[in-house]
Amino acid sequence: MAEELDMKTEDVEEIFGITNQLVSDVLDAVSADDTARIDELLDPLHPADIAHLIEQIDPRDRRHLLDRWHGGIDGDILSELDEHLREEIMASPRRNTGPWAMPSTTCGRMWSCRTSSTI
Numbered sequence: 001m002a003e004e005l006d007m008k009t010e011d012v013e014e015i016f017g018i019t020n021q022l023v024s025d026v027l028d029a030v031s032a033d034d035t036a037r038i039d040e041l042l043d044p045l046h047p048a049d050i051a052h053l054i055e056q057i058d059p060r061d062r063r064h065l066l067d068r069w070h071g072g073i074d075g076d077i078l079s080e081l082d083e084h085l086r087e088e089i090m091a092s093p094r095r096n097t098g099p100w101a102m103p104s105t106t107c108g109r110m111w112s113c114r115t116s117s118t119i
Helices: 009-016 020-031 035-042 047-056 059-068 075-080 083-090
Strands: none
Touching: 020 035, 020 047, 020 059, 035 059, 047 059, 047 075, 075 083
16 A cells, blocks of 8 residues: 555656656647657547646747647636636637637637637
8 A cells, every 4th residue: 555655757648648758749849840759649639638738838928729639628628727828718819710729519629720710
């Protein structure tokens, strides 16, 4: 039992999907404008993990990530974000244009559905 309580922070982070290496990999992909790699890294994650990652990066990197990630922000991710950050994202002037466009009812993610029309 005591052995189980001695888990390192890294071990706990890996269980929940977010590691410093993952954050670094995502930021590298954002810097390289590698949208396929961003999708590959984020798409398998739970919405809470994506929200946690978004909260960890600075505003400039966050904006670049959200502009490049095809998965986009959906209600599940928004609900997991810190209230102030959620309000900042929702108040973004980009939310109704380009990759941030609000999706139609047939698209599963907000602000990223390039094939659907804006509201």
